[in-house]
Amino acid sequence: MAMITYREALNAALAEEMERDKDVFLMGEEVGMYNGAYKVSKGLLEKFGELRVVDTPITELGFAGLGVGAAMLGLRPVIEFMTHNFAMLAWDQVFNSAAKVLYMTGGQYSCPIVFRGPSGAALQLSAQHSQALEATYAHFPGLKVVTPATPADAKGLLKASIRDGDPVVFLESELLYALKGEVPDDADFIIPLGVADVKRQGTDISLITHGKMALTCLQAAAKLEKEGISAEVVDLRTLRPLDVEAILRSIHKTNRAVYVEEGWSFGGIGATIVSLIQEEAFDYLDAPVVRVTQADVPMPYAKQLEKLAKPTVERIIEACNRVLYRTQEA
Amino acid sequence: MAMITYREALNAALAEEMERDKDVFLMGEEVGMYNGAYKVSKGLLEKFGELRVVDTPITELGFAGLGVGAAMLGLRPVIEFMTHNFAMLAWDQVFNSAAKVLYMTGGQYSCPIVFRGPSGAALQLSAQHSQALEATYAHFPGLKVVTPATPADAKGLLKASIRDGDPVVFLESELLYALKGEVPDDADFIIPLGVADVKRQGTDISLITHGKMALTCLQAAAKLEKEGISAEVVDLRTLRPLDVEAILRSIHKTNRAVYVEEGWSFGGIGATIVSLIQEEAFDYLDAPVVRVTQADVPMPYAKQLEKLAKPTVERIIEACNRVLYRTQEA
Amino acid sequence: MAQTEMPARKRGRPESENADTPGGLSKEELHKLLRQMLLGRRFEEKTAESYAIGKIGGFCHLYIGQEAVTVGAFSCLRPDDYVITAYREHVQALVKGMAPRSVMAELYGRSGGSSKGKGGSMHLYSKEHNFLGGWGIVGGQIPLATGAGWAIKYRGGDQVCLCFMGEAAVNQGAFHESLNMAALWKLPVIYIVENNRFGMGTAWERASSLYDISQKAHAYDMPSLIADGMDVLSMRSTMMEAVDRARTEKMPTLVEARCYRFMGHSMSDPVSGVYRTKEEVEEHKAKDPIRVFIEQLQSAGVLSEEELTAMDKEVHAEVEDAAEFADQSPEPGLDELYTDVYAEENEHGRLFFDNKNRLEQA
């Protein structure tokens, strides 16, 4: 165990997997000489050289597609999008090539590739640079989608993603890079895709979430405890595959839930989780599941507006109150 | 009233709006000399000339962005994507430019543009050409999303979309183009965005749907009637704005619902509708709402596999049975 | 297998062995080229027939008239070289070595098809033959080809990758982004633009401000060549230069192959009338690359009537056999619906969110 940052955990995962498998390479804007726009790839160019740590022109569509082609030939590319906001330029290659090649070839060509980078809002980056896009990725069969919230999850899940045989979209967070946590040093420390993590046990209500919001939910749960409410925090960690059993287990226990996510509401992750819950645990629900999401607007620049647009501990607690004391409503 | 096809209805809407407003122009691949890949723009080049009916190179990102820039200067572009599958190449301009420009400019520059074209599966076009993508569009605030199912809806909604002050994504269907129906001739026949259409009244169960699937639901409802089940068919027609009241009215009446859509399940339209229903009509539900969607796979080419992948009358009825006779389950 | 294996002659060195025959090739080599073109032509004539009677569905794009481009180009390849292309790829699949049976069965959507019927006409692939297929998004294959070139370089191999595209794909951003990376990183990729004059109904000059496609290479400081795509031997000699450069100097080349599409864009598009005249089409058909090559071989005395008839008969039989096989090949099993979506499914979590799981529970 070592106390390292989320950034260092990702860096270690990359270094270890590149050590282990010479077919793994990292490609993206500024990943080499600049050590990464967010320094995630610090030192990797020096360690692995220009063929395995590749600075690209600003051509998201081009290098994402290049990665898919290289994966068809058996390499294991890790494609860094400086942020997933820019990946939209490459989505055709992600959705029409990577996600479909195994199927269209009848199983002949697989596509073991990781598309990674930060997603979601940081601080005052405004509309074009503050989008949480996991819901769009999760919509497309053929892709796997991973959203780690802690340094340990970041390392264990990135290593699993790189070793996985399918295209994996890996969403990090600018605001988490500096977060510190205990991380196993073991070079074979892997967190399998599809296993949720109950980050806090509780009995009264389930806070189900993924990515960065897991931490916000933990803060909310701590506050709720003071009010005598025992909230369970279920961090899905991976959205596809999805640990439905873990969700149902928690619902069976608490009978009440709030879904918390950074992204937008319409077509968000929460909508799908709520649907699954009501389809598969209908009789266990004592109250409707409420969703806490980003305000349904492009992210504004002004500090207070941005704060108002983001899911906060307060809004989570307000939602919990609605779910716990429905009689107060209507 | 005239009996015309869905294709002719769209053509009439375009012609009438271009007649009415000289700022409206149509741009896309093959829309001019070729009269449209699906002949929707038949005769328009002849009628309006090369400046207003514009054949483009195959550069979806480029001409979609060109449309957004032209809209900022006050024109009203109608951008045709030969199909929305190809629009993925242009999504950056749709999501990062069109959907956000009004907000980022603090209201200075609006973007009155229509992005239209067929979406969803036709027959044996396989994985890259058979995607129903409305859910992805509806996820982004700033956009409006329209999915007409009949010739009359196609005309009334396209005219409304062209007159609308915001970016509208308009999703048609290859399989509907030849569908005939009664359509008002009135040059000011408009169907406002945000008004669902109860295409069949019923009391036992609500089949809620949008686009092409409205017709499949009507067929299912007819069959169910023979089995003594009265199914109501609610065609949302527009997804954003969404006629939530109409959904709730139907639920209050039937207490049971099935959502039917062409697209994929995770992050699909149905997931959001189910969440809204359980949030806002929780106590009115006698059974979980079940969703009927495309199989969660890239669309296969082989005829039988494709049929198996699509939502069918049989699968809708099977879902209704589950919702109506839950006791038979588990 | 029809896999081409011509002597991959060192650049510049003349094929003096057969200095007197067309292209300096041996009779066997010349017959092989002709046979490949004939096979492609007959295969697609059969394809059109089968499409007409509904045995083939979806979009189907015929290559008739462009055979010389592929046959000439592939004759410069080794079996372990890669080819990637768009949706007009039946003939390229065959010439790269795929069995007519597996190709036809794929068009029929049968389990005996190269993709088990999941891909269809636009999506033919063969890992065995390094045929990377078969892509439907115009320009989408160009970055993928660049990735194949990257992988070859990464592994220090000496294969090359041919990337075919229609001229209309040249206007896509993917072309621009890919050629820059290929030239910047010296990747062994040859980008072959099959300029058949039209992108669907749009003539090249209506879609591009620059007529001469080969000049676009200058924007990337990349060498370029113009080839006569109606003449298999000149296509071959032009490609020989590009392939040698890629293999030995690891430098990409942009090749414009000027050719013409004899049929409509797809089965629903009339041959002429809307965007080109009957006369224009006839004019080009008069230069049918197969007829021209046959006459060339005959006048060079390396192809007798008997040999030609025998060859055509043989090819016909091969095509009929393929159609027969496709007809007999069973529909893919319904269980195939959910296979090949993911290569790796662990015991954790759910990957499918339709009613698959419920169906399986039932």
Added chain:
Amino acid sequence: MAQTEMPARKRGRPESENADTPGGLSKEELHKLLRQMLLGRRFEEKTAESYAIGKIGGFCHLYIGQEAVTVGAFSCLRPDDYVITAYREHVQALVKGMAPRSVMAELYGRSGGSSKGKGGSMHLYSKEHNFLGGWGIVGGQIPLATGAGWAIKYRGGDQVCLCFMGEAAVNQGAFHESLNMAALWKLPVIYIVENNRFGMGTAWERASSLYDISQKAHAYDMPSLIADGMDVLSMRSTMMEAVDRARTEKMPTLVEARCYRFMGHSMSDPVSGVYRTKEEVEEHKAKDPIRVFIEQLQSAGVLSEEELTAMDKEVHAEVEDAAEFADQSPEPGLDELYTDVYAEENEHGRLFFDNKNRLEQA
């Protein structure tokens, strides 16, 4: 307003009136150019200050060192001409005529800002001044500019649109697709590549296989020019040719303006050390376009010490006033969160799917 209005001289005709002064411009005109550069410089020095003390947040990209490009180029424009650019646009906003107050207030995220605080540093716009802003996706503004050119042509107007981009944006597919359409359809757009040598930490030659950007225009059969972006007058005379061509012949031009970024890429990027040496930066700073222009005017005897001091004082005051105004300007009201998402909301249906509706019901 600082809106430039120079005599839009007929092409070729010399400005003989002032044949003896630099650029053949009158003293007033020359002072105006200098003042615009000074204003930009001082404004951004203040911006850096305010950023350091947290009054400005998010990404912030300074233009210091590149002022001559914008001031020279805009001096060829009419007020009704359009400008669109990327995120390094403070100075362009000012020179196009936006009030320093509204720009600074936007950087501060206040209601007095040009976008009411919703856009910030990367998203400045002014409909009043035909300043189309202010875009954060590299290359994203290029198709938009092409659309502005289209709209001008559509309406038969004689305005032009300047589209600024960094050199790194040239590799984006959007560049390729846009220049082809602009040349094909003869749109009055001038694509100005500000080649400041680096895209973030990547030197141009590490990102492009072709060094000479202006040559990329040949791929679209488009005229191109190279301008000295460190010299405001040579920038002006180069742009005069491009603007005249766009206005009179409706032909686009690609202009490469060679310049240099004196500061880091953004506030978090050190000026030198990682991807360029301190020496390299110093070398370019020695050619500071403002100092050079001042010396040029002084030696030409059209700028006295007093005039310079007065001008600088005036500009300083304007910038301080802007900062003062921004400081005083109130935060945007919380109700602004949901405005400007849609221009048109009818009485039907729901457009917002978060808890907005519930909040309003409450």
